[in-house]
Amino acid sequence: MRAAATNTPLLEVEDLQVHFYTRAGVVQGARGVSFQVGYGETLGIVGESGSGKSVSVQAVMGLIHTPGRIEGGDIRYKGRSLLDAAGRNYVRRVRGKEISMIFQDPMTSLNPVFTVGTQITEVLRHHLGMDRAAARRRAVELLDLVEINAPTKRLKQYPHELSGGMRQRVMIAIGLACEPELLIADEPTTALDVTIQAQILELLADLQRRLRLSVILITHDLGVVAELCHRVAVMYAGRIVEVGAADTLFADPIHPYTQGLLNATPRLDAVSERMVSIDGVPPDLIDPPRGCAFSPRCAHARKGCAQRQALTPLSDGRHVCCWCAVNDHITGATPQ
Amino acid sequence: MTQSIQLETALTDRRHEWLAKLRELGRELWRDKAGLIGVVLMTALVLMALVAPWIAPHDPAEQDLTARLRPPVWYEKGTWDHVFGTDHLGRDVLSRAIHGARVSLLVGLLVVVLAGGFGVVMGLMAGYLGGRMDAFVMRWIDTQVAFPGLLLALIILAVIGPSLTTVVVVLSLNGWMVYGRMTRGAVLAVRQTPYVEAAEIVGCRWPRIIFRHILPNLTSPLLTLAILEFARIVLAEAALSFLGLGIQPPATSWGLDVAVGKNYMFMAWWLVTIPGTAIAITVLAINLVASWMRLISDPQEREKQFARHMTRRLRSKVGQRRKLSAGQEAIK
Amino acid sequence: MTPTEPTPPLVQVEDLSVYFDAGRAGFWGQERLKVHAVEGVNLEIRAGETLGLVGESGSGKSTTGRAILRRVPVSSGRIWFRGKEITHAGREEIRGLSRHMQLVFQDPYASLNPRLKIIDIVAEPLIVHGLVKNLHEAAAPVARLLARVGLPADAGARYPHAFSGGQRQRIGIARALALKPEFIVADEPVSALDVSIRAQVVNLLQDLQAEYDLAYLFIAHDLAVVRHISHRIAIMYAGKIVEIAGRDQIYDAPVHPYTEALLSAVPVPDPPVQRARRRIAYSGEAPDPLHPPVGCRFQSRCPLVSQQCREKTPPLAERQSGQWAACWNR
Numbered sequence: 002m003r004a005a006a007t008n009t010p011l012l013e014v015e016d017l018q019v020h021f022y023t024r025a026g027v028v029q030g031a032r033g034v035s036f037q038v039g040y041g042e043t044l045g046i047v048g049e050s051g052s053g054k055s056v057s058v059q060a061v062m063g064l065i066h067t068p069g070r071i072e073g074g075d076i077r078y079k080g081r082s083l084l085d086a087a088g089r090n091y092v093r094r095v096r097g098k099e100i101s102m103i104f105q106d107p108m109t110s111l112n113p114v115f116t117v118g119t120q121i122t123e124v125l126r127h128h129l130g131m132d133r134a135a136a137r138r139r140a141v142e143l144l145d146l147v148e149i150n151a152p153t154k155r156l157k158q159y160p161h162e163l164s165g166g167m168r169q170r171v172m173i174a175i176g177l178a179c180e181p182e183l184l185i186a187d188e189p190t191t192a193l194d195v196t197i198q199a200q201i202l203e204l205l206a207d208l209q210r211r212l213r214l215s216v217i218l219i220t221h222d223l224g225v226v227a228e229l230c231h232r233v234a235v236m237y238a239g240r241i242v243e244v245g246a247a248d249t250l251f252a253d254p255i256h257p258y259t260q261g262l263l264n265a266t267p268r269l270d271a272v273s274e275r276m277v278s279i280d281g282v283p284p285d286l287i288d289p290p291r292g293c294a295f296s297p298r299c300a301h302a303r304k305g306c307a308q309r310q311a312l313t314p315l316s317d318g319r320h321v322c323c324w325c326a327v328n329d330h331i332t333g334a335t336p337q
Numbered sequence: 338m339t340q341s342i343q344l345e346t347a348l349t350d351r352r353h354e355w356l357a358k359l360r361e362l363g364r365e366l367w368r369d370k371a372g373l374i375g376v377v378l379m380t381a382l383v384l385m386a387l388v389a390p391w392i393a394p395h396d397p398a399e400q401d402l403t404a405r406l407r408p409p410v411w412y413e414k415g416t417w418d419h420v421f422g423t424d425h426l427g428r429d430v431l432s433r434a435i436h437g438a439r440v441s442l443l444v445g446l447l448v449v450v451l452a453g454g455f456g457v458v459m460g461l462m463a464g465y466l467g468g469r470m471d472a473f474v475m476r477w478i479d480t481q482v483a484f485p486g487l488l489l490a491l492i493i494l495a496v497i498g499p500s501l502t503t504v505v506v507v508l509s510l511n512g513w514m515v516y517g518r519m520t521r522g523a524v525l526a527v528r529q530t531p532y533v534e535a536a537e538i539v540g541c542r543w544p545r546i547i548f549r550h551i552l553p554n555l556t557s558p559l560l561t562l563a564i565l566e567f568a569r570i571v572l573a574e575a576a577l578s579f580l581g582l583g584i585q586p587p588a589t590s591w592g593l594d595v596a597v598g599k600n601y602m603f604m605a606w607w608l609v610t611i612p613g614t615a616i617a618i619t620v621l622a623i624n625l626v627a628s629w630m631r632l633i634s635d636p637q638e639r640e641k642q643f644a645r646h647m648t649r650r651l652r653s654k655v656g657q658r659r660k661l662s663a664g665q666e667a668i669k
Numbered sequence: 670m671t672p673t674e675p676t677p678p679l680v681q682v683e684d685l686s687v688y689f690d691a692g693r694a695g696f697w698g699q700e701r702l703k704v705h706a707v708e709g710v711n712l713e714i715r716a717g718e719t720l721g722l723v724g725e726s727g728s729g730k731s732t733t734g735r736a737i738l739r740r741v742p743v744s745s746g747r748i749w750f751r752g753k754e755i756t757h758a759g760r761e762e763i764r765g766l767s768r769h770m771q772l773v774f775q776d777p778y779a780s781l782n783p784r785l786k787i788i789d790i791v792a793e794p795l796i797v798h799g800l801v802k803n804l805h806e807a808a809a810p811v812a813r814l815l816a817r818v819g820l821p822a823d824a825g826a827r828y829p830h831a832f833s834g835g836q837r838q839r840i841g842i843a844r845a846l847a848l849k850p851e852f853i854v855a856d857e858p859v860s861a862l863d864v865s866i867r868a869q870v871v872n873l874l875q876d877l878q879a880e881y882d883l884a885y886l887f888i889a890h891d892l893a894v895v896r897h898i899s900h901r902i903a904i905m906y907a908g909k910i911v912e913i914a915g916r917d918q919i920y921d922a923p924v925h926p927y928t929e930a931l932l933s934a935v936p937v938p939d940p941p942v943q944r945a946r947r948r949i950a951y952s953g954e955a956p957d958p959l960h961p962p963v964g965c966r967f968q969s970r971c972p973l974v975s976q977q978c979r980e981k982t983p984p985l986a987e988r989q990s991g992q993w994a995a996c997w998n999r
Binding site for chain 1: 725726833834835836863864865866867868869871872875890891892893894896897920930931932933934935936937938939940941942943952954955
Binding site for chain 2: 774781847
């Protein structure tokens with residue numbers, strides 16, 4: 002991979018802080034989120050609603066609008082900041098072209114009054130300055146790429162004439178129109194049926210390999226991550242609590258929240274009478290706890306958990322944000 | 338048992354909540370200057386109408402033929418006795434304007450209540466009961482909307498003869514359709530929501546579902562509509578009175594005064610301008626209030642408004658921002 | 670499926686079909702369009718039992734649940750509850766049934782009236798059925814219900830927006846329990862919840878079942894969660910039940926190809942295992958509910974499809990004791 006050659010990752014997010022000003026108080030959507038995405042790498046960001054996973058990538062795409070505001074940190078794409086004053090022009094060139102995004106609900110992101118063809122060629126003509134005929138040829142290629150059969154026929158159809166899975170394929174085609182380096186997929190299969198989800202995940206994995214894309218996959222489903230991602234970041238209450246290579250993170254989760262999440266995910270290959278739950282509810286992000294945000298729900302919480310500990314690096318490129326678990330992991334004890 | 342006692346104390350504790358909500362509403366109104374102006378003007382107008390007999394310097398119907406067409410006070414011939422001058426019968430223009438507010442606001446209020454009440458009931462029945470009821474009400478509304486309203490009003494007034502009561506009745510008959518249509522649309526939307534289905538499954542009968550689960554959701558859009566309709570009614574009453582089919586002398590009305598004043602427009606401009614301005618100010622104030630109400634009754638819009646205010650404050654107060662980031666450092 | 674059991678099942682559905690009117694087509698409107706939502710469904714649920722009903726969007730699983738609750742008109746077929754036929758129950762009779770069967774909703778946000786306090790919401794069934802006279806009398810039973818579903822005692826005084834999704838779902842469950850029903854249709858009660866909260870709600874439903882001998886029709890869109898709560902599972906596809914069997918039979922020895930596809934579609938949160946799994950991602954889409962094909966509904970996506978599947982609808986036939994499937998080629 003190219004990452005080794007340049008040594009700068011494709012995308013770096015550093016200590017990102019996003020606040021939302023609501024009448025109930027200031028909601029801290031992202032509280033110091035840092036992650037990197039390398040060339041040709043798929044990073045999965047897993048978290049529950051309100052964990053800050055979507056907020057983080059929306060900040061990358063410049064989609065934080067009132068009442069939200071980026072209050073701190075930096076986002077660098079190929080080493081250049083997207084947030085400083087000089088970055089504004091750069092951002093306009095990069096977003097939507099080199100970095101593109103697909104959303105959860107393809108019905109709301111497609112315009113119902115235009116045909117699929119119009120919407121794809123629009124992107125091509127706007128960003129790449131193609132003429133009508135060239136854009137049309139490319140649109141057919143793109144639909145072919147996302148494995149839509151009879152692409153020339155589909156170009157004339159309207160979004161409501163397509164099924165949910167087909168619409169998401171069209172969205173992916175639009176996302177790939179400008180040959181981006183980074184594709185951000187925000188819960189791309191959540192609104193779809195399981196058998197259709199399987200098709201779309203297969204397609205995404207295939208495209209990532211063939212086009213050597215970097216992908217950020219946002220999801221709440223650990224199963225989806227296991228399928229697609231090289232590295233995984235687990236978010237909780239506006240922070241990343243654990244990040245590492247997918248295989249090792251799933252085989253040996255260190256943070257108690259990651260462990261809890263894995264246990265709570267129902268598995269078809271294991272039988273148990275009762276589902277394992279994590280007691281309690283996620284904290285209020287208007288007034289988040291000073292220390293570890295998970296400690297009120299954590300079975301292993303100790304006195305020291307009131308003080309926060311930064312993401313601690315471990316040997317295998319893993320970072321964990323829990324001092325108890327890290328200590329136990331280094332000394333070899335399992336946290337029980 | 339202790340649980341239920343706890344629940345009951347919690348219920349009583351929460352009764353003061355509406356006070357806090359009112360205070361917050363006041364703060365938000367203070368920030369929205371246009372809304373504030375509207376509310377202040379509206380309150381002033383209503384107060385003026387309520388205490389008209391005590392604050393008006395003259396009886397509005399009192400004629401003084403020796404003091405006809407006196408100009409306002411800032412003219413050489415003007416006197417403080419008649420601040421805005423007098424009309425062709427020597428009646429005080431200011432007093433007539435103050436008393437005119439009574440008629441305008443009264444007609445507006447009565448029509449809004451009558452037309453609104455009837456329209457909402459029809460809309461609720463059409464929307465919730467559906468079927469034939471719906472078809473009947475909607476066709477009725479369509480037919481009435483298709484018929485020119487002013488023409489109908491003129492015919493009725495010409496046949497029955499103009500009076501305050503007829504004006505109110507005629508305008509109500511003409512104005513209920515908007516409420517009916519809007520209510521029906523809103524009912525159809527709210528009916529689909531799971532919590533209405535939940536109420537049905539739990540065994541609620543339809544009156545309870547309409548009044549407890551559906552109607553409360555309609556209050557804010559209906560209120561906004563009613564306020565806008567109020568402005569329209571004030572204008573309609575003025576128009577009818579101007580045409581001589583509304584309020585009859587010796588009663589006063591802004592529209593009537595404009596009608597009378599138009600004959601003297603070139604000699605005594607104030608006769609048209611003062612009541613005309615009163616109408617304009619009233620309609621403006623109502624519209625300002627309505628647009629503010631629309632804003633605060635939309636939770637999303639309200640949040641956005643608040644966030645804009647907060648970010649503006651943050652940007653202007655650099656010191657505070659430093660303090661904020663210093664606080665975050667301390668947390669780390 | 671055999672009505673000659675010694676004790677009648679709590680709920681029995683025989684050959685249930687539900688068609689929705691979808692307007693007319695053709696230039697003169699000569700063709701009446703019908704959405705074939707549910708067609709020829711047979712099932713029974715015993716007291717204290719959970720039947721998992723699994724299907725994807727448009728499979729008719731929700732409509733089946735609502736037909737049993739008599740919320741949608743039945744086009745043909747019969748429904749019995751506690752041995753009594755309720756297929757043609759009138760408005761007041763359905764109202765009376767609400768004391769015995771209730772619904773738990775999918776969306777914990779939209780299913781609670783945002784303008785009512787929790788006590789008003791949970792007390793409503795008691796009040797409309799005349800079990801209590803006023804809110805004051807309802808305070809004690811409501812507090813008991815709220816405590817039973819694991820909510821703090823002062824929850825009743827607050828409004829829905831003060832609660833998280835999981836807590837709201839508990840409120841919805843408390844409302845459904847208020848009338849002490851014997852049967853609850855749970856329409857995807859945890860699909861909208863976060864993973865860590867899901868298990869709390871499923872476990873609560875299980876505990877309540879044991880405590881009150883409740884029967885559930887537990888509707889779900891995949892096979893992941895139903896395994897933990899169901900005794901038997903029915904799989905629906907395009908308005909028809911394609912397989913119905915005991916829980917372990919479904920997971921260990923599925924018969925219908927669609928059941929297999931559903932099973933393989935749920936990803937396992939373990940990368941090496943997931944990579945090694947054989948994925949059966951059948952291409953193709955569900956049939957148009959306005960014009961379902963002749964024969965088996967799964968024919969457009971089925972790898973085993975044969976001529977027979979395109980001509981005749983496969984009957985739901987017993988394969989092993991208690992395992993029924995509708996497929997010609999298995």
